[in-house]
Amino acid sequence: MNDLNTNDDKIEPAREMDVFINANPKQPRIIEVPLKGTTDQFLEIDCAALPEDCTELSEALEAEEAEKAFWTRLAFEYNRQGMVDQAIELLLKGLEARAVASDQSNKLTLHAMLASLYIQKSRSAPRTAHKDELVAEAKTKDVFIRLAQDHHSSAIRIDRDWGLNQMEQAILALGKIGSGKADNDKLSLDQAAKLFEDVLKHKDGNLIALMGKARILYAKSNYKAALRIYQRVMQSQPDFQPDPRIGIGMCFWQLKWREDARAAWERSLELNPECPTSLMLLGIYYLEKSYRSVNDTTLFIQTYQKAMQFVSQARKRNTTIPMAGVVLAGYLFMKKETAKVFKLAEQVMSYSSLASITSEAFYWMARCHHHTGNMQQAINYYRRAKELNPDSLLASIGIGQMQLITRDWPSATLTFEKLAQNSPRCMEVHTILGAIYDRNSRDPTFKSDKKHDRIRARNSYDRAAKFFDDLPNQPFEDHLNIFLARSRLLEDENLDSSLNALEQVSKLYQDNDTPVTPEILNNMGVLNYEKGRYDHARVFYQDGLTLCVTLKNQDASKDLDALITTLTYNLGRLEEQSGNLDAARSAFTNILSRHPDYVEARVRLCMLDMHKEPLEVIARTVKQIYEGDPDNLDVRALHGWCLSKGKRAEEFETKHYTHTLRHFDRHDIYSLTAMGNVHLRQAKEMRITSEPEKEKRKKLYERAVEFFEKALQLDNKNAYAAQGVAIALAEEKKFDKAIQILMKVRETVNDPSVHLNLGHCLAETKEYSRAIESFTNAAKLSSGDKQKEVWACQGHVWAHMGKTQNSSEAFKMALKYNKMLLGLSPDNAYHRYNLAYLHNEYAQTLLRKPAGPDRPVESLEAALVDLDTAIEIFGELLKSSHPPHPTQVIQQRMNMCKNTLKGRLERAIIEQQEYETASLARRDEATRKREAEQRKREEKEVALRQEQEERNRVIAEERREMQEQLKAIAERRKQEEDEQHSGSDTEKKPKRKKRSKKDASSIDRTDVTGDVSDGDEEIPSKKRKMVSKKQLSKARIDDSDDDMADVEPSEVQPSAEQSDTEVGGDDDLFGENE
Structure with missing residues (x-):
């Protein structure tokens, strides 16, 4: 963001024009004053050597009773040489001289000239008194303006209609512009415009009036009309002062014709090398040009240095130019010379009559206080700057920054939202606003719509990036910051979009021939790791480490140890997740060899040791880490997990997490979620034997939900807390609500436990197809013992589905999963009992169906064989020392299979065989009838086809005969015509032969x-x-x-x-x- 606001309204146009001072007389530099009483003797005054004390000259003029013209001419020469005070003193004494005072018309000119000189003095006078100066004695701007108005009023009293009086009145009105009050400025402009128009009515070519009119048109933003008038003045008098080329350049500047403006100001400077205004404006030109070339370091330095040279020269020629002070204040601020900035800003505020320039001075004072940490003074000056110039974008941004520093998030949000509306193309505003929305969406204590905040943050970043693309010559680092912020925002929503933003950052580095930083490579590796693209992530981590080594070799003073440690740790986590445990152990050991106190690496080594060390050993190691760093919440979480696996787990676990929440972080999400799980586990394990125990279990579920909901308030994407709420609801038989929560969790976390719990809830609501789908998804994500658990759930839900829907196919699927489990654990009594039970249920399902196609003989015979297997299994289980169920239940099942089901199956087989025999006979008879009907249809079709062919043959023959007849007739006709033609040649005309x-x-x-005829027509x-x-x-x-x-x-x-x-x-x- 540029520190200097070079908005068009900050560049001052040529100031007010006065009447006499700016005239350009052609008289010689020797003034000859006639001696009193003579006509041929003169007092010669050499204007090239005027004394600094004009007393002697004024006494001489008064003694010789010089006319007013000599007083005004001599005053003009003093003013011409920069001795304005002497010119004023001379004119004041001239008003008291007898030769002048005797005629009021003589005083008219002197009053007008004094008003003009006081106006000139007001331009370089301070606006306020200096600290060491009494207010009554201070020669401030207002004092000189009042003196000018007094003399102007005296001139008005002498001759109100005198043209110069009207012009001075207009100039005084112009002097009131820039107060910061729009209504007053408009009134002054309208008043001045009317007065200049009155002057031009009497004399259309009055250049001073034309310059004033152009100035008013410029103030009203009518730049093209102002430009035409300035050009007219220059054509009328090329050496006119003030130089109209300055106004011409100003109009060019406002019309975005920068080079034309520069050419006009350079020509003005060529004609008057000492003109501070031309120097100042050229400084502004090169300053603005430097900001447009920030990507080209060489060009930026050249143009910025040139800008400062012009501004410095302008300030040397006139130390009271406010705009020069503002520009130099920005330059000194960049050099961190805050004391000089304060001094310059105070001077600007003393001499500036424009509210916009004074606002800039307050802004730089606010920046200095901001830089030095004096936030209260900083916000006060930012506010004063905005009061003087409500459109000041930088002052508004400064106020917003103060609100951010003081953590006044609601006010900061409103400030930057308003700025985004008023300055929709300011990239910095949208970037900051995006960061605010992002922060609000992550802060659980900030009351807002988190989802809406994230959307608004993303939109703000997108707008900032778009404006960056539309604006040329912007620092590519700004663009990087936008994409980095956008990537961070999207990490929790869409990893692909987040990674795409980082890839755009990488492309920006490449486009600018700059190597990608190790930090960017690390972030790209992390996102690829989160997406499960381990090979890609490994490449990024390794490239980052290689780049760190290269940078270290290039500059040994660079401290890259922290970055190397982070990349190594991330690479170790990647290898651990990929199953390359040796590589992961090597990475963590490498970190600990350089940083023995790196807790995270020690924790990961403990996790690796869990695959080969007993839990007790791991728990002791974790306890040592915990005792060494008890404030580390991650270590406390792992220690709590180890406590949950030991004896008296609930007691120690509860105490541990309660201690964490009370003394370390009452908003620790892991501890809140763990406490919810503790209460949930206690409620599930209770055995209800009385009504009070039932009420106690209910309260435990409610307490568990409270902890889960608190965790969700702090992190609305905490899938484990949400799943805990769903489990509590399911235990309370509120399956519909539990299903809704689990389906939302499933969209966030692709974990087998989520699919498993969702499948249980769906099975309870008898939505077996959806439950099977959930269990299938869980099986795809599971392995080992977890997969066995999922297979068991799949078998159960298929069995329930088969029993509810009387579906033999469902029981076949249940048997399939049970056999898969038996294949892994052939001696498991529970799996063997389930197999026998399923054979029993399958047989009953077939028996419930009537004889028909749904229970073929093959299925019944296979069920009979499986029933024998079930009887055998039941018998073996009865003989085992630890049967899976009570022996009475097993005995009843076996007796039913032997005494009831077996006989029913045998009878069902006979019945089904009879059904299939009769069904086969019916099918054969139906087939015979269909074949006979088919033969009849085919014979009929053949007869019809033969009949049609015969008709077609007869018609074709008739047509052929008809064509032959027509052909014969045609030939005979032709023969007759030939005979007629031959008869006329021999003058024989035989009689026409009658046609039959x-x-x-x-x-x-x-x-x-x-x-x-073609034979087809009738x-x-x-x-x-x-x-x-x-x-x-x-x-x-x-x-x-x-x-x-x-x-x-x-x-x-x-x-x-x-x-x-x-x-x-x-x-x-x-x-x-x-």
């Missing part, structure tokens, strides 16, 4: 034109023959004119039949004349 009725009836419509109907002779085609008549010339009249008249056959001419080819 048979032939005419064989021609369809298209034959008249000489086309041959012969024209007899309706066509009823057409009258008048409807003959004209074309047909025209075509036969030549032929009819030689035909006998008797031949011309056709018969009725012949007329009918020749009707089909071209005009009626498609029957349009019907």
